[in-house]
Amino acid sequence: MSVSDQPMRVLRPEKTLRELALEKMRDAIVNMHFRAGERLVERDLCDQLGVSRTIVREVLRHLESEGLVAIQPNRGPIVAETTPEEARQIYEIRGVLEGIAAKACAAQKDPRVVAELERILGGIRASYAANELPAVLSATTDFYRTLFENSGRHVAWGIVNSITARINHLRSMTIKTPDRDKQGPAQMQKIIDAIKAGDGQAAYEAANVHVKNAATIAEALLAEQQGPRSG
Amino acid sequence: MSVSDQPMRVLRPEKTLRELALEKMRDAIVNMHFRAGERLVERDLCDQLGVSRTIVREVLRHLESEGLVAIQPNRGPIVAETTPEEARQIYEIRGVLEGIAAKACAAQKDPRVVAELERILGGIRASYAANELPAVLSATTDFYRTLFENSGRHVAWGIVNSITARINHLRSMTIKTPDRDKQGPAQMQKIIDAIKAGDGQAAYEAANVHVKNAATIAEALLAEQQGPRSG
DNA sequence: CCGCATATTATGGGATACCATAATATCAGC
DNA sequence: GCTGATATTATGGTATCCCATAATATGCGG
Structure with a gap:
């Protein structure tokens, strides 16, 4: 209501x-x-x-x-401190929940969703170009919120939103890494393309790739930070 | 620690x-x-x-x-009131997260996990036989906690535990329905068998079947309750 | 200088009080 | 009997206070 x-x-x-x-x-x-x-x-x-x-x-x-x-x-x-292990778990959970939302959007074949996602992605690219990294994070959140809300999954969105807050420090770092300003939007474009094509499986996998890439980057950054302590 | x-x-x-x-x-x-x-x-x-x-x-x-x-x-x-739509979303989330935990347990090939799950399932059967339905719910929770904790997924377990609390009233009803005392444990046995066989895909699907069956029963019960209001 | 004892401070646990406002009850007029 | 006005009550919002105990500081003796 x-x-x-x-x-x-x-x-x-x-x-x-x-x-x-x-x-x-x-x-x-x-x-x-x-x-x-x-x-x-x-x-x-x-x-x-x-x-x-x-x-x-x-x-x-x-x-x-x-x-x-x-x-x-x-x-x-x-x-609260989020351990690398917890971060890994959070990325995994996001992967499957975001994948499901993307897949459901593909099944809907709603051109308005595609238009909205493309609009947001355009904003992400512009924010990267202007080096406005907080805006990149915020718009990325909007991108995923659009997937969840348009597929009627506000419970899952509540979960993803909450657990993502616990790794926001990692997100702040991953978006800064070299080439992420190209790879990130490219991966999101793949999600949009799969939704536009009505290909649920492709949408699911594209969403997973996006999150897994972020998880890989975060893991590498954490390893750097713990250099003296890890073998 | x-x-x-x-x-x-x-x-x-x-x-x-x-x-x-x-x-x-x-x-x-x-x-x-x-x-x-x-x-x-x-x-x-x-x-x-x-x-x-x-x-x-x-x-x-x-x-x-x-x-x-x-x-x-x-x-x-x-x-808080959980709408039928929210309940549906909660069952879906549980399905994928529980499926992943089951799949990971299958990949581990740890006989102690199998033994523990079989012990808990034995308790569920005994509680059904004694018509101790609160004990059935509690032991079912233990079953899934075992899957999550043994696959190192305490973040996901926190989520599943929390969202399951929101539909406990439905769980109380679904376990009472005719034949659920046979179908439920049988489905859980399939999960255990798949884990014992090291078949991750089968474990994933068996866990999904168990949750989807519960979701179907809950949906039917909710429809009954709303009989006068739904066509 | 170090270790131990004692004193002091910081701070979370928990209770109580007061206020404002929404909800409810009551009353009067038509 | 209904409606509108007024009175009263219920109750959440917010602040402040006190206590107990853990943490920290200090002092003294060896």
């Missing part, structure tokens, strides 16, 4: 402090204002967000449930 | 009130003490749980993030 379903509905004029604070905190974590492993001291967050401890504690519970925050007994909350 | 990894570690003697309350609330929702759509009035929950509103509010945030509770603006929290 959306606004278009209920055009008469009176819309709420504003969000609660808690909702606003949650958005701020989530953005701060995903965009690495707070780094993995960093302590989140309740009183400090009160000062930074300008709200009471009640709000901060409720926000921390929400983020804990999302996996973005971990509570250390007798130490308090920290920004 | 577990107890066996760190045998010297001093274990925390107890959980916080919030953790205990969260478990109670989650169990009460999943086991339908609170029904879908039912209002969760904060002060009432304080009385029922014997804790302050701070605890109750934090618990509600956690459950909201898990999708078990929905907040209605100016109306407060209610037990």
Whole structure:
């Protein structure tokens, strides 16, 4: 039930402090204002967000449930650390869920979906050209949201959106690697082409290739970071 | 890092009130003490749980993030309702994630996994025979946890566990339907056989069949419930 | 200088209070 | 009996407070 379903509905004029604070905190974590492993001291967050401890504690519970925050007994909350193994698992889950969404879009044969995906991909290319990397991430999210929502999979989208937040630091790195500005959009074009052709299997595989490539790049970057520690 | 990894570690003697309350609330929702759509009035929950509103509010945030509770603006929290469409999406997600876990177990060729699965399945059969349906649900959860944990997929298990909680009311119904006490375990036996044979594809498909059958039964039950409303 | 004991501070756990507003109840007029 | 106005209650939003305990700082003796 959306606004278009209920055009008469009176819309709420504003969000609660808690909702606003949650958005701020989530953005701060995903965009690495707070780094993995960093302590989140309740009183400090009160000062930074300008709200009471009640709000901060409720926000921390929400983020804990999302996996973005971990509570250390007798130490308090920290920004959750995603291990390379967890990152690998997250990429795998994304691969299969995104593949299914792409496949379903191919089965629909809806030219509007193709048009929308091409519009978004054009924006991704433009953002790469302008070196606006945050916009690249945001538009990539839009690309996949379009696949999920147009195939009626908002539960899966909720999952993908949530687990992707946990590896946003990796996404920030993978989009910067050499040639990713060409390979990434090319892979997404393949997804669009398969959807346009109504080829579900090709759409599924193209989506998987895109995610697997990102996973491979991320794994290499993590290995670099752990150079002295890994054999 | 577990107890066996760190045998010297001093274990925390107890959980916080919030953790205990969260478990109670989650169990009460999943086991339908609170029904879908039912209002969760904060002060009432304080009385029922014997804790302050701070605890109750934090618990509600956690459950909201898990999708078990929905907040209605100016109306407060209610037990989230899972629509038939959402249930369908949840079964689909489970199908692919459980399939992948089963396939990975088949690739491992670990006889201990097979033994553990057979032990759990024996318990499911015994619980059916004794008509202990809550035990059937619990053991089925153990069966799938075994698949995920033995294939190193705790992120996916977290997701499956969480979304399955949202359709526990349907699970309670599907396990009761005629012949499910035979078909369910038979389908799980097929999963085990495929894992024992090291046949990943067969394991994947067997897991899918098990979930798809459950989804079909749930869909029929939902249609029955909505009889007067659907053509 | 190091180790141990003690003091102090930081901070999470949990409770309570107050306010504003939406929801509900009540009453009066037609 | 219905409708509109008003009063009352319910309840979520938010802030503040207190306590206990873990962490950290400090001091003293060997």
